[in-house]
Amino acid sequence: MRIPVVDSRGVALMPCTPAKARQLFKSGNARPKRNRLGIFFVQLCYEQEPDNQPLVVGIDPGATFEGFSVVGTRDTVLNLMVEAPTHVKDAMGTRRTMRRARRQRKWRRPKRFSNRLNRKKRIPPSTRSRWEAKARIVAHLKSTLPLTDVVVEDVQAATRNGKGGKWNLSFSPVQVGKEHLYRLLTGMGLQVYLKQGWETKHLREQYGLKKTKQKDKQSFDSHAVDSWVLAASVSGATTPTCQRLWYVLGAVLHRRQLHRLQASKGGERKPYGGTRSLGLKRGTLVHHATYGLCTVGGFDRKKQTMSLHAYRTNKRLTQRAKPAACNVKTWVAWRSWLVPSK
Known part of the structure; x- marks a missing residue:
C-alpha cells in the first residue's frame, strides 16, 4: 500500500510507503490529513517540485457497488469499494408525490413566472447523481494523487430494434449517464480509455485473477479486481502488490422540508431536514x-x-x-x- 503525498501548496506528489510517512511525521516535516473521501494522506511542511510517474485509475461501474483502483507502473497505490448512490430515485418520487398533494391545498404558493427547465437539456436526477458520484471520487483522488489516465469499463445499454435502427441508444439512462461521465473525466485533463466487459474478463484471465460472485463482499476479488486489471492494462503493472481495500460510502443529507411527511402525536408536523x-x-x-x-x-x-x-x-x-x-x-x-x- 502507498500513502498519497502533497506538498505545502497542495501539489500532488508521488505516494510513499507507510514507513516513509512515519519517518516524516517523526521528524516534523509533515502532518497527517484526510481528504473528502476520508482517505488518509500526508502533507509536507515545505514546497517540493514534482517528479511524478504515470498513475492510472481504473473504474468498474456497478448498480450497487463499484470498484476503483490506482495503479502505477509497478506498485498498487489504492483500492476502493464504493457504494453507489441509490436513494435519489425514491427521494424524487416522494418529492413528486408531496408536490402533487400540495396543489390541492389553498395555501400553496403561486406558480413561477417561467419554468426554469423548459426547453433545456438536462439529465434525470437519479442518473446524474449516480454517474457524477464517480467523477467526484476521481476528482478527490486527483487532488492528492498525480493521476494521468483513467480506464472505464464501458457498460452497454440494453437496446432493442426500432424504426430507426436502435430504439433507446440515445436516451437510455445508462447511455446518457456514461457519456456525461466521459465528458467530466476529459474535462479534468485525464486521458480516458474504454474497455468492454469481455475485455475485462480476458484481462482477469491474463493476470491469473478470479472474481467472486458475492457482490457485497468487502474484499479485493469482488469489484476492485476488475478495476485493477483495467488500470494495469494501461499502466503496465504485472501483479497487484497490495490487495488491501478501502470501503467508501457517501453521506446522505436530507433536503429541508416544510414539515415531516407524517404528523407526530397530537397532529403536530415538526420541521425536518436541512444541512x-x-x-x-x-x-x-x-x-x-x-x-x-x-x-x-x-x-x-x-x-x-x-x-x-x-x-x-x-x-x-x-x-x-x-x-x-x-x-x-x-x-x-x-x-x-x-x-x-x-
Whole structure:
C-alpha cells in the first residue's frame, strides 16, 4: 500500500510507503490529513517540485457497488469499494408525490413566472447523481494523487430494434449517464480509455485473477479486481502488490422540508431536514468523550442538543449531545475505512 503525498501548496506528489510517512511525521516535516473521501494522506511542511510517474485509475461501474483502483507502473497505490448512490430515485418520487398533494391545498404558493427547465437539456436526477458520484471520487483522488489516465469499463445499454435502427441508444439512462461521465473525466485533463466487459474478463484471465460472485463482499476479488486489471492494462503493472481495500460510502443529507411527511402525536408536523445542526454541518466528524469518533446528525432546537451517529454503521448513538462536548475534526462527504485483512 502507498500513502498519497502533497506538498505545502497542495501539489500532488508521488505516494510513499507507510514507513516513509512515519519517518516524516517523526521528524516534523509533515502532518497527517484526510481528504473528502476520508482517505488518509500526508502533507509536507515545505514546497517540493514534482517528479511524478504515470498513475492510472481504473473504474468498474456497478448498480450497487463499484470498484476503483490506482495503479502505477509497478506498485498498487489504492483500492476502493464504493457504494453507489441509490436513494435519489425514491427521494424524487416522494418529492413528486408531496408536490402533487400540495396543489390541492389553498395555501400553496403561486406558480413561477417561467419554468426554469423548459426547453433545456438536462439529465434525470437519479442518473446524474449516480454517474457524477464517480467523477467526484476521481476528482478527490486527483487532488492528492498525480493521476494521468483513467480506464472505464464501458457498460452497454440494453437496446432493442426500432424504426430507426436502435430504439433507446440515445436516451437510455445508462447511455446518457456514461457519456456525461466521459465528458467530466476529459474535462479534468485525464486521458480516458474504454474497455468492454469481455475485455475485462480476458484481462482477469491474463493476470491469473478470479472474481467472486458475492457482490457485497468487502474484499479485493469482488469489484476492485476488475478495476485493477483495467488500470494495469494501461499502466503496465504485472501483479497487484497490495490487495488491501478501502470501503467508501457517501453521506446522505436530507433536503429541508416544510414539515415531516407524517404528523407526530397530537397532529403536530415538526420541521425536518436541512444541512446544519446548531452551527455544525451534518456529517461533520467529531470526537465525543463517551461515544468516541462519530458524525453529527439532527438536533433539537428547544433543548439545544444534537444526535450523534456511529461513523461506520451510521447507527444513532444519542440525541442528547451538547455541541461543547464535541471536538470537531473535519467534514467528510464520504465515510470510509480500511477493511481488515484476513
